[in-house]
Amino acid sequence: VVEVQNMDFSVIGGDMRQSKLAELLASDGHTVKTFGLERDGTIGAKGESCLSDAVLGSQYIILPMPAFFSDGKLNTPLSESTIWATDILDALTPRLVLFAGRVGDDFKTEASSRGIRLFDYYEDEALTIKNADITAEGAVQILMESLPTSLRGAKCLVIGFGRIGKLLSRKLDGLDAKVTVSARKSSDFAWIDCLGLGKADTRTLSDSINRFDIIVNTVPARVLSREVLGNVRRDALILDLASSPGGVDFDAAAYLGLKVTRALSLPGKVAPQSSALAIKETIYNIINELECGNAQ
């Protein structure tokens, strides 16, 4: 393992995660330039005034997660600048290493054709697990903030047994809520049993959903349909963690007078520093592999 030290990074765009990432890299002794983070109040506020300055002399360029909106604009919630995907590529020279989260195939192809080595750190399984964990803890925080009752003893339904479902149900159980997880596969049902949690079938939620005080959806499909919502208790709280368009028929929920909270991009909001640390670890791992490859 080659230690990652004394390198030159540019951190471009993103939310407080990117800001914290820039700080973590700087405190590890690297040279760090930033751009597109000017409203973070810390390292980004002292950033470069243009993109070309920001990448000058850097070996590694880090874009946020997700890197771009669907129209090709860089994700820059802490900046007034409008930066396009092509601006980024135009600013880079070949042989540079570009890190970005969740980028499309077109961008990958274009970067590759320009000789830029692009790594989508969102494809790192370890990072997605760490993100799921931060998201799950953030969901607990949102539930606590939204409820006039304790989580302890509350009847909670977690829809979906993917990474977030697994980790969220664990945390709710750890706070002594009464947790049921819904899934579709018999192997998932076996796991849910083995974890001591209640189980339900995501395909037949209507039958049992009126038992729950709290319903958290993690499935990116319309599982909380009008029909299912019709059986939800009026005083229940629904939290939808699924990425757009979400898993809830929001019109039906509004019509029924149900409380629905959506939460997206939780890691950058609830724990930017832990999120940044997870990204840093992934980037260091990739750099280590690159350096080992170069060294041979």
Next chain:
Amino acid sequence: VVEVQNMDFSVIGGDMRQSKLAELLASDGHTVKTFGLERDGTIGAKGESCLSDAVLGSQYIILPMPAFFSDGKLNTPLSESTIWATDILDALTPRLVLFAGRVGDDFKTEASSRGIRLFDYYEDEALTIKNADITAEGAVQILMESLPTSLRGAKCLVIGFGRIGKLLSRKLDGLDAKVTVSARKSSDFAWIDCLGLGKADTRTLSDSINRFDIIVNTVPARVLSREVLGNVRRDALILDLASSPGGVDFDAAAYLGLKVTRALSLPGKVAPQSSALAIKETIYNIINELECGNAQ
């Protein structure tokens, strides 16, 4: 057991706990009058316009917890009214039953001399346990809100192994934080071991306190003295749950640039409905015992 039903309650003063308590009593079918809760937006907003109307016809009068400030004023954060302890007593007729939380001996003596049966529901051990649990969950919420990192994996010190210490350390452990509890008694150390938590000695915190990311005090004594604070890491978070004057040398903490958060009266803030439910259960138990006594 006599069922508690069709009774006449007056709920006077207090925070959202009292408001929720009035609602819970009403939804159990009782007649409920309120006063001194007019800014709660719900049941209190439709309350009586004066104290004498509010107690007219009621058998049971419920004051908040704590009922009075040290100057004898009723605790009425949701009201413009100034109500004195003596106003309350003057408004009541003998044989009425008065419930109040944490009242002084003078008030008890005075109520008794007027023939009013007074019950301090804060003296109910079961209620204080439920309150401690709500407080512990609220402390978790505050920690989540205050930290740029996850609780999961964070090194937490909980000072004190009373009710709140026991329940808070359990919840932090349930969220996979690394939890150490400090205490002073060898039997507490044995319990802490048996619960799988780390242990420290409250009398020698200076030695180990620099290991912790999060420090939560539950002890109503100046345990976080200038000397101990001097060893706290600059990036650590201190949460003081001890009632006034608190367990932290705040001047020293400010001088040292340490982050200190105080949290008082958490139950009414983070989970007023669960708090109200706990009070209701205690009040029902007391009424049951009274009725059983009367019935014999």
Next chain:
Amino acid sequence: VVEVQNMDFSVIGGDMRQSKLAELLASDGHTVKTFGLERDGTIGAKGESCLSDAVLGSQYIILPMPAFFSDGKLNTPLSESTIWATDILDALTPRLVLFAGRVGDDFKTEASSRGIRLFDYYEDEALTIKNADITAEGAVQILMESLPTSLRGAKCLVIGFGRIGKLLSRKLDGLDAKVTVSARKSSDFAWIDCLGLGKADTRTLSDSINRFDIIVNTVPARVLSREVLGNVRRDALILDLASSPGGVDFDAAAYLGLKVTRALSLPGKVAPQSSALAIKETIYNIINELECGNAQ
């Protein structure tokens, strides 16, 4: 879903799991014949006297898990009979349904060529999870029986983060042991972190293995080599759960004077009834699917 009732089963060979399975099927109202279980003291003791009688009239024939030894003999620890794989096939008529656990491709091909529908229930993911859970609990029992100390507080290393590793580490953690799990993949390390457990790298166990009081191997590879064993504490306990040839260099362990316990086929030994129930559920699911197919 077609309910599974009033059917005719033959349960042939196996350990107490098969015996309990026969009882469970009988108490569900099915007709159950047994053979090769005569020493079970219950239902098998009243079984048929020959294989052909035992399968006569039955629709579903159930063999144990594992069904056969490598020489083709049926696994019959509770019987004096020697039954060969070909005896079984010869005794069956086409269109019968045969259930067996972990059978080889040759047997599958032969059964198929004879028109017998064969289902290897060991291939059911849900069943292997349930078996892993029973195995993990059995491992806890063996550790308790083997140790002059409590598990609580003991430093435990679980090698491998497959099903058994996941479930065993959970149970040890639930008993307040200090649990470290070793793995090889970065995604496994992320999971182990998220579960609040310690982590180690299976490839470099030598470095840290002297810290542990208890070492449980779940990996079917020689991970506890002579070199690694050389660093194990003399008073440590090693439990090897890996199927033959196991994960321990037993010669080296004996030479070093280390305590090594092997445990194979735990489900049938420690919890035959739960094991039988899990097999029954899998068989019912398969029958349901068959019946649904037939019904259409």
Next chain:
Amino acid sequence: VVEVQNMDFSVIGGDMRQSKLAELLASDGHTVKTFGLERDGTIGAKGESCLSDAVLGSQYIILPMPAFFSDGKLNTPLSESTIWATDILDALTPRLVLFAGRVGDDFKTEASSRGIRLFDYYEDEALTIKNADITAEGAVQILMESLPTSLRGAKCLVIGFGRIGKLLSRKLDGLDAKVTVSARKSSDFAWIDCLGLGKADTRTLSDSINRFDIIVNTVPARVLSREVLGNVRRDALILDLASSPGGVDFDAAAYLGLKVTRALSLPGKVAPQSSALAIKETIYNIINELECGNAQ
């Protein structure tokens, strides 16, 4: 704190706990003589041949827990010798320090009148907690050994919420059993709720006891009376941990055909080394306090 080292101990009588205690003391560098442990296979087998030799030159004499039977005989399950309480006292000179577990007032008075300083280490709250923990883990082991099913998912009733009840319910919950605890005090009910466990009333067990697969009694009173036992399921397992005469109407249980297991003195059986360690820690604490007192 004075370190306890280079002292002279005699360990007299007792089970494997005492034997392990003698070993632990020896491996701490003390001089250790034994008597009445000759069948332990280790340190006791090399013990002194008579009581007077065994105490010669020793400063601290350690008797087992419980020290004596009701007839005044020393508790010596690992010895052929019959040793009476008076033999012990006669063999000791004034100013010696005698440690013994659970001795009667008569013995205390007699020891005192002879100028022997006697400490009943069973009166140490920390030790009783550690013993309760070892007992609770031993109870889990016995349940695992006795059951043809997994504990995971089993419906368990723990009667009593004292030390053992608290710790046993925690361990069963940690193994994902479904745990209900019965108690009598409203404050205990509040704690049980806060720990996320089910609750029942010990005074009305008849109502709900037929729901349970496993019933563990920790209360030293006849809580499992004929009437209650009449509602226990025939396939349930009853484990009685209460000291003699136990908490079960054994005649009624036998008449009803119920499986009842009794377990007494578990610490010495299931984890003699952990038990010995706990006793050693208590003894060291007492010696430390004595030495500090002498030093002043």
